[in-house]
Amino acid sequence: xxxxxxxxxxxxxxxxxxxxxxxxxxxxxxxxxxxxxxxxxxxxxxxxxxxxxxxxxxxxxxxxxxxxxxxxxxxxxxxxxxxxxxxxxxxxxxxxxxxxxxxxxxxxxxxxxxxxxxxxxxxxxxxxxx
Amino acid sequence: xxxxxxxxxxxxxxxxxxxxxxxxxxxxxxxxxxxxxxxxxxxxxxxxxxxxxxxxxxxxxxxxxxxxxxxxxxxxxxxxxxxxxxxxxxxxxxxxxxxxxxxxxxxxxxxxxxxxxxxxxxxxxxxxxxxxxxxxxxxxxxxxxxxxxxxxxxxxxxxxxxxxxxxxxxxxxxxxxxxxxxxxxxxxxxxxxxxxxxxxxxxxxxxxxxxxxxxxxxxxxxxxxxxxxxxxxxxxxxxxxxxxxxx
Numbered sequence: 001x002x003x004x005x006x007x008x009x010x011x012x013x014x015x016x017x018x019x020x021x022x023x024x025x026x027x028x029x030x031x032x033x034x035x036x037x038x039x040x041x042x043x044x045x046x047x048x049x050x051x052x053x054x055x056x057x058x059x060x061x062x063x064x065x066x067x068x069x070x071x072x073x074x075x076x077x078x079x080x081x082x083x084x085x086x087x088x089x090x091x092x093x094x095x096x097x098x099x100x101x102x103x104x105x106x107x108x109x110x111x112x113x114x115x116x117x118x119x120x121x122x123x124x125x126x127x128x129x130x
Numbered sequence: 131x132x133x134x135x136x137x138x139x140x141x142x143x144x145x146x147x148x149x150x151x152x153x154x155x156x157x158x159x160x161x162x163x164x165x166x167x168x169x170x171x172x173x174x175x176x177x178x179x180x181x182x183x184x185x186x187x188x189x190x191x192x193x194x195x196x197x198x199x200x201x202x203x204x205x206x207x208x209x210x211x212x213x214x215x216x217x218x219x220x221x222x223x224x225x226x227x228x229x230x231x232x233x234x235x236x237x238x239x240x241x242x243x244x245x246x247x248x249x250x251x252x253x254x255x256x257x258x259x260x261x262x263x264x265x266x267x268x269x270x271x272x273x274x275x276x277x278x279x280x281x282x283x284x285x286x287x288x289x290x291x292x293x294x295x296x297x298x299x300x301x302x303x304x305x306x307x308x309x310x311x312x313x314x315x316x317x318x319x320x321x322x323x324x325x326x327x328x329x330x331x332x333x334x335x336x337x338x339x340x341x342x343x344x345x346x347x348x349x350x351x352x353x354x355x356x357x358x359x360x361x362x363x364x365x366x367x368x369x370x371x372x373x374x375x376x377x
Contacts, residue, residue, distance in 0.1 A: 004145035005227035005235045010293045018201065022290055025338045089339065092353035093360055100268045 031082035038075045087112040133159040136169055136211050140181065141221040143228045151228060153219075154178075160211050166220060167195050167206040170232075183232035190346055193282030196223050197232050203287035203344045223287040225296075239283050242299050245325050246307035251318025269314040276309035276354055278347040285341035285351050291334055298334040299326060301341035301351035308354040311361075327362040335359075 016022040048059040062068065090112055091105030124130065136158050143151035156177055158169045167185055174181050185195040188207045195206040198221040200214065211218070226234035256263065285301035292298045307326045311319045326332055335355045342352040 002146065003229070005229055006143050006145070006148075006151060007227045008151075008224070010225070012294065015290050015293065019340070021340050021343055022338065025290075025336075025340075029336070089337070089352075089356075092339075092342075092350065093356035095353070095357070097268070097272060100271050102271070 028082065028085040031078040034075045034078040035082060038072075038079070083116065087116070133161060136160045136164075136214075137217040138166075138169055138173070139217050139219045140170075140173075140232070141219075141228075142181075142231050143222075145230060155217070162212060164211050165207050166197075166199055166204070166209045166211060166218065169211060170206065170220070181232075182230045191280060193280035196282045196284050196287065197221060198224055198287065203284035205282060205284070205346050208346050223283055225287050225289070225293045226283070234283075236283065238296065239281075239286060239300070239303070242303040243281065243306065246299070246303045246322055247318055247325075248303070248306040248310060250310060250313065250316050251321065252315060253317030263315040265314055272314075273309045273312035275349055276305050276312070276351075279306055279309070279349050279351075280347055282346065284344045284346060288340035288344040290338055290340065291336060295330075295334055297330045299328075299331045301335075301355065302349075304332055304335075304358060305349060305351035305354035308358050311358075323362065323365070326358060327365070332358045332362065 016026045045056070045059060048055045063072070087109055091108040094108060095105075096103040096108060138156045138158060139153045140156060141151045142148075142154045156169075156173045158172050158177070160169055160172070167188060170181065170183055170185075174183075183195070183197070183206075185207065186192040187194070190205050190208045193205070196203060197206050198204075198219075199206065199209050200219050201221075203223060206220070220232065222228045222232045222234045226236065226238070229235050252263065279302055281302060283302065286292050289298075289301055292300050304326050307322045310316045311322060332355050335352075337352060337356060339352045342350045345351065
């Protein structure tokens with residue numbers, strides 16, 4: 001009896017449409033494009049800041065248009081999605097064992113949100129928002 | 131028996147006559163409590179004795195009867211027919227070559243499993259008169275869930291990384307390596323790290339998490355892989371930043 005195993009081809013591009021869980025994963029991964037773009041924008045801002053106040057003010061003014069605000073809003077939404085989707089899986093990477101029991105994962109998640117809020121408030125405070 | 135009629139579309143492949151697999155529909159009278167494996171057994175017994183599939187325990191312990199049911203990796207002994215409406219599609223586990231009908235070629239997984247040395251490598255070789263290797267309940271809990279793996283390969287069928295990069299060591303093999311690394315009696319981590327901390331090892335995982343979602347024993351291989359990444363990263367920092375650190 002001869003063996004002739006059959007290998008099923010896997011689509012290199014369309015695989016993430018096969019399962020909702022794959023789409024959820026891709027929705028998290030795609031956020032990196034927006035966060036990367038925002039990092040480039042910050043670099044530009046730094047360059048314009050180095051050029052002097054007039055250059056920086058012009059740069060800020062260019063971000064006041066509806067398309068710029070729409071883009072920044074999209075970045076904010078994707079950044080929040082990135083942060084929350086990672087925070088929600090942190091208990092897997094850092095389980096906390098106390099004696100014979102594991103601390104319920106929700107405490108690890110909540111701790112991340114708490115640190116996030118504290119760091120955000122500190123940055124806003126240092127920026128003079130309050 | 132309060133029978134109802136169930137229709138199954140089963141992927142058939144005979145390597146001696148077929149150039150590619152094809153679906154064959156079976157109509158089976160089923161009882162309310164039947165699982166997909168019961169229906170396959172009924173097909174083999176009274177409709178088509180040429181149908182091939184693996185199974186053994188019928189109680190989600192042996193890990194033999196994994197297959198794709200409506201595109202989802204499942205143990206067929208653990209998939210109740212009453213949970214499926216319409217025609218159910220039954221295929222061999224995804225991401226493995228098809229040997230015949232619902233039987234896949236598991237050689238790749240078995241080879242990877244061997245490579246991670248999924249057995250105790252004692253940290254100290256005690257003489258028999260010195261007694262057994264003792265462990266506290268807390269030390270047991272550290273790795274217990276990962277020891278529940280039954281090698282059913284559902285996690286490999288769910289993993290898109292393994293589908294796209296077949297060299298990837300995969301969820302179960304790394305989770306089992308992690309199980310022994312976490313064992314207080316074990317001293318084999320350095321030997322396993324060479325395999326699991328490589329590019330084909332844990333770094334091929336991008337944390338889709340599908341492995342844990344389909345695991346019939348709630349092992350959470352995705353957690354094991356992320357923990358291996360954290361431990362391997364700490365190793366790297368120790369090796370490169372601490373003077374005189376061990377390799």
